[in-house]
Amino acid sequence: MRRATVDVDLERKLVSERMRVARQTDIELCVAAQTAAAARRELGSIAHLLLRRRAYRRLGFVRLSDYARERLGVSARTVQAAAWLAKRLDALPAVGTAFDRSDISWTQARAICSVASAADECHWLDLAARHSVEDLERFVRTARAASDACPAHDRDPDADADENVIDGEPALRLRLACPARIRGLWRWAIELASRMAGEPLSDWRGAEVIAAEGFSGRPDVAEVGERSLVACVRLPHGKRRSTGDAHTGGGAVGEVTPPFDVSSMPSDVAAAAAEPLVRVPDSAPHDAGNADPFALDTRLVDAMRVIRTSEPRIGHLLQIVVSHRFYRLLGFRSVEVYVRKRLGISVRKAWALLKLEKATRGKAAFGRAYFEGELSWARALALLAVVDHENADAWVTRAQTVTVRRLGDEVNAVLQARDILGTDVRLDPPPLDAPLTSLAAFAKYDRGARGPSGARSVQIGAHAEPVAAAERVAAAAERVAAELDRDRRAASEFCDVEVRFTGPASVVALFRDVLDAFQRPSAPRWTALEALLLHVIDSWEGAPRHRDPIFARDGWRCVVPACSSRRNLHDHHLQFRSRGGTNALWNRSSACVAHHLHGLHTGVVRASGRAPDAIHWELGVRVDAPPLLAYVGDRLCASSSMPEASSMPNARPVALGR
Numbered sequence: 001m002r003r004a005t006v007d008v009d010l011e012r013k014l015v016s017e018r019m020r021v022a023r024q025t026d027i028e029l030c031v032a033a034q035t036a037a038a039a040r041r042e043l044g045s046i047a048h049l050l051l052r053r054r055a056y057r058r059l060g061f062v063r064l065s066d067y068a069r070e071r072l073g074v075s076a077r078t079v080q081a082a083a084w085l086a087k088r089l090d091a092l093p094a095v096g097t098a099f100d101r102s103d104i105s106w107t108q109a110r111a112i113c114s115v116a117s118a119a120d121e122c123h124w125l126d127l128a129a130r131h132s133v134e135d136l137e138r139f140v141r142t143a144r145a146a147s148d149a150c151p152a153h154d155r156d157p158d159a160d161a162d163e164n165v166i167d168g169e170p171a172l173r174l175r176l177a178c179p180a181r182i183r184g185l186w187r188w189a190i191e192l193a194s195r196m197a198g199e200p201l202s203d204w205r206g207a208e209v210i211a212a213e214g215f216s217g218r219p220d221v222a223e224v225g226e227r228s229l230v231a232c233v234r235l236p237h238g239k240r241r242s243t244g245d246a247h248t249g250g251g252a253v254g255e256v257t258p259p260f261d262v263s264s265m266p267s268d269v270a271a272a273a274a275e276p277l278v279r280v281p282d283s284a285p286h287d288a289g290n291a292d293p294f295a296l297d298t299r300l301v302d303a304m305r306v307i308r309t310s311e312p313r314i315g316h317l318l319q320i321v322v323s324h325r326f327y328r329l330l331g332f333r334s335v336e337v338y339v340r341k342r343l344g345i346s347v348r349k350a351w352a353l354l355k356l357e358k359a360t361r362g363k364a365a366f367g368r369a370y371f372e373g374e375l376s377w378a379r380a381l382a383l384l385a386v387v388d389h390e391n392a393d394a395w396v397t398r399a400q401t402v403t404v405r406r407l408g409d410e411v412n413a414v415l416q417a418r419d420i421l422g423t424d425v426r427l428d429p430p431p432l433d434a435p436l437t438s439l440a441a442f443a444k445y446d447r448g449a450r451g452p453s454g455a456r457s458v459q460i461g462a463h464a465e466p467v468a469a470a471e472r473v474a475a476a477a478e479r480v481a482a483e484l485d486r487d488r489r490a491a492s493e494f495c496d497v498e499v500r501f502t503g504p505a506s507v508v509a510l511f512r513d514v515l516d517a518f519q520r521p522s523a524p525r526w527t528a529l530e531a532l533l534l535h536v537i538d539s540w541e542g543a544p545r546h547r548d549p550i551f552a553r554d555g556w557r558c559v560v561p562a563c564s565s566r567r568n569l570h571d572h573h574l575q576f577r578s579r580g581g582t583n584a585l586w587n588r589s590s591a592c593v594a595h596h597l598h599g600l601h602t603g604v605v606r607a608s609g610r611a612p613d614a615i616h617w618e619l620g621v622r623v624d625a626p627p628l629l630a631y632v633g634d635r636l637c638a639s640s641s642m643p644e645a646s647s648m649p650n651a652r653p654v655a656l657g658r
Contacts (some may be wrong), residue, residue, distance in 0.1 A: 337427045356381070
């Protein structure tokens with residue numbers, strides 16, 4: 001009896017200790033989330049000025065996406081959403097005050113700002129205080145559905161970020177097991193699709209382009225479009241059903257237990273949780289007319305540095321909450337509910353932070369650089385696929401040395417080499433400034449034994465001399481034997497990887513239909529993907545060459561560092577021909593029309609040296625100070641290592657206001 005009493009007392013002490021640790025972890029996690037939210041508002045206030053004046057162009061960037069990725073390490077949508085919310089918080093003083101006092105989270109503020117006005121903002125704040133985040137968002141959807149008076153420029157650019165929606169459609173994931181060499185072909189096909197589209201494409205957009213190209217080359221007997229047609233028909237029905245749920249209040253799920261209330265904490269702990277966060281100093285009233293682009297850039301980088309050091313801590317503490325299931329002790333039925341209601345961040349962001357937190361384990365250099373804010377979000381995500389405990393130092397050094405664009409190219413080249421050449425290939429970074437070549441040709445090593453496709457045989461035979469009937473029969477028999485050998489080898493190949501992407505329902509349905517068109521009876525499913533990829537690669541690589549060899553040499557992209565453009569390319573002379581420059585290939589490079597006309601020929605961007613690997617770049621050229629950024633190729637270098645402005649062949653003074 002006494003032993004049972006001791007066991008009960010010990011169990012109570014353990015439960016009490018777990019609750020104490022859970023509460024303390026929750027407090028620290030909320031403080032980190034509020035710190036990041038305060039810095040995000042500061043980021044939005046500054047970004048609003050940057051966007052209003054397009055000041056990033058004066059810094060040497062012609063697109064917001066390029067500037068945001070290279071300088072801030074986030075997407076353009078993140079910057080636009082922060083700027084939109086900061087503008088709306090300034091227009092709604094009560095909501096802005098509540099947000100600054102941490103009475104509402106970032107998610108609640110975004111929901112309220114999407115529908116509230118100065119007349120009813122107090123009503124929405126009252127709803128936010130009395131209802132959960134899910135209920136508040138349902139009320140917002142109902143209010144927006146009842147009134148479409150919200151102008152397009154006042155809408156949240158990140159409104160669908162937390163929903164399972166892509167491009168206005170339900171998001172579906174396609175997964176297809178295949179040999180590693182097929183994934184190497186997939187990477188190369190996505191690269192070619194980006195060249196054809198004239199811009200970098202995500203996997204699902206690349207899949208859409210590949211499916212469209214495959215649709216044009218499908219066999220005559222194949223029918224394509226049934227799945228995509230059904231998916232498009234189902235979309236209006238799904239939207240009507242979701243709208244009906246929003247109006248009737250269906251789908252609301254209550255908490256398992258009452259959520260943990262800060263007021264139940266000890267007084268000193270509650271004070272620490274409610275204390276306003278002043279990690280980012282308040283700025284003086286913004287003067288849009290006199291805002292210097294370089295000063296805006298400095299303030300944006302400082303705000304991102306606060307976010308960059310807060311997010312790793314959020315991921316670390318959230319990992320503790322998830323692994324020990326502290327969210328249940330705090331009264332939340334799931335991690336998703338805890339993240340949205342307690343931290344005020346999106347579920348997708350939370351899982352990404354957890355993924356990065358797990359990736360830093362056992363990788364001291366990578367973890368140290370990530371937690372100290374030395375790696376931006378974009379660079380850290382790019383390294384996840386290749387970094388391990390042996391090459392972490394090398395990859396972190398490389399990430400701090402080159403542009404995000406070059407880092408992504410190097411990671412993709414290493415992964416493609418591993419897929420095509422086998423697991424013996426190390427994932428170490430390639431030599432610095434080394435040219436990156438595609439190994440897609442090796443993935444097609446067995447095509448020679450297969451013989452040409454039937455359609456190509458007919459096309460070749462139409463232009464060939466008539467052959468004897470016996471030779472035609474022999475050729476047909478050889479093709480049949482090759483087909484049987486191909487199917488036999490396909491059945492014996494091991495599917496050790498997956499090709500997968502998440503995209504709109506109609507795109508996934510179209511891709512599946514095109515795979516069906518290339519599917520052979522009794523053959524593995526991945527052979528249809530192989531046939532589709534070989535078809536589109538042959539079609540795109542077989543296109544007539546452009547008369548200007550510079551574009552193909554430079555990979556059909558603008559070579560200005562950090563630029564993502566692949567369309568409207570110009571042939572730029574590093575040393576202007578009006579100043580004695582030659583027409584030799586080493587004096588010519590590809591540049592997008594925006595960089596060519598508004599950067600290189602206005603003096604905001606300067607270039608010298610020899611193409612393609614030894615071009616010296618200066619972005620954000622100033623008269624009274626060093627340039628904002630200096631590169632040799634895609635390698636970042638100190639401004640002092642660049643040639644003096646007076647010795648540059650195309651030097652010209654630039655006014656600060658330009």
